[in-house]
Amino acid sequence: LCLGTMRNNFEGKKVIHFMYEVYTSVAETEIKKICRDVRQKWPSVKHIAVHHRLGVVPITEASVIIAVSSPHRAESLEAVMYCINTLKASVPIWKK
Amino acid sequence: RFSSRRRRRREPAAEGSPPGDRGSMRCQQVAMQYFARSTELEELRSETLSVPQQITSLQLWEEIVKIHPRLVVIWDQVVFAVQQAYVLLGDQLLVLQSGDEVAIIPPISGG
Numbered sequence: 001l002c003l004g005t006m007r008n009n010f011e012g013k014k015v016i017h018f019m020y021e022v023y024t025s026v027a028e029t030e031i032k033k034i035c036r037d038v039r040q041k042w043p044s045v046k047h048i049a050v051h052h053r054l055g056v057v058p059i060t061e062a063s064v065i066i067a068v069s070s071p072h073r074a075e076s077l078e079a080v081m082y083c084i085n086t087l088k089a090s091v092p093i094w095k096k
Numbered sequence: 097r098f099s100s101r102r103r104r105r106r107e108p109a110a111e112g113s114p115p116g117d118r119g120s121m122r123c124q125q126v127a128m129q130y131f132a133r134s135t136e137l138e139e140l141r142s143e144t145l146s147v148p149q150q151i152t153s154l155q156l157w158e159e160i161v162k163i164h165p166r167l168v169v170i171w172d173q174v175v176f177a178v179q180q181a182y183v184l185l186g187d188q189l190l191v192l193q194s195g196d197e198v199a200i201i202p203p204i205s206g207g
Contacts, residue, residue, distance in 0.1 A: 005207055020206070023131055023199055026180050030105035052206060064207050084207055092177070092199075093206025 002080045004064040006057065017058045022090035027052075030091045034083055038068070041082070042075040050083060052093060063095075122149045124192045127161070129199035134174070137166040145198075153178075153188045156198070167200070175201045 008015050023028050049067040057063045064087070068079045123146045130140050147159055153176055161168050176183040177199040178190055192198075 020140060022206075023129065023177065023201070026177050026182075026199070029180055088204075088207040090204075091206050092131065092201055092204050094202065095205045096132070 001012045001068075002064075002066040002084050003062045004084070005062045006011055006059045008059045015059055017056050018052045018063065019096045020052070020063065021094045021096065022052075022054050026092050031087070034086050034090075037086070038082060039077065042070065042079045044072070044075050045070045045079050048079070049082070052087075052091070054093075123147060124149050124194045124196065126198045127195065128190055129177075129197060131200065131202060132205075133170055133202040134167055134200040138164045138167070140164070147192060149193075150189060150191055152186070153183045153190060154185050156190060157185050160200070170202055173203050177201050 006015065006018055031050050034050065038045055038048055046069045047067070049065070051066075052064045053062070064084070066080050066087075068076045068081045068083065070076045070079070125144050125146055128143050128145050130142065132136065135141055145160070145163070148154060151159070156176070157171065157174075161171070163174070175185065177197075178192075179196055182201065183190065
């Protein structure tokens with residue numbers, strides 16, 4: 001399980017909340033691609049869940065959650081790491 | 097993961113159009129989408145633009161900047177999404193149809 005919560009500072013300023021914007025059609029496609037990649041790289045993975053909040057997210061609350069299940073923990077842990085890293089690199093979501 | 101878009105089949109150039117390269121002379125109405133910093137710079141979320149049917153991604157950027165000059169400050173940070181596929185700014189030849197969606201994608205910051 002990966003739960004992403006926000007720091008209370010960004011670019012040197014104090015933060016109260018973040019606002020998330022998304023390009024929905026491409027974000028959905030890219031997240032589906034991530035899930036397909038995970039199933040190819042770690043065939044023993046059972047279930048995958050990726051959820052990203054949009055709009056206003058107060059700090060200390062989670063903005064993103066990724067959950068992966070598998071018979072052994074190694075595959076889940078690697079797959080979760082892959083998911084969050086690839087999400088940050090390729091899913092068109094912006095925070096303000 | 098910003099991979100090049102597959103080329104569509106090229107249509108023959110319109111008769112009488114010059115051989116040199118500002119893109120094909122036939123124009124298409126594309127649906128532009130702006131996000132994040134590009135929206136802030138030009139206070140714009142979406143619009144319809146008339147652009148040449150055949151054009152490289154860099155030429156397309158130059159056409160957009162002619163109309164929205166404040167975007168020039170992010171030229172080295174953006175990519176396009178054309179019909180929901182990422183395209184780098186460069187020599188990639190685009191063959192656009194009316195109604196195609198073109199989005200400006202500033203650096204992403206999700207997660």
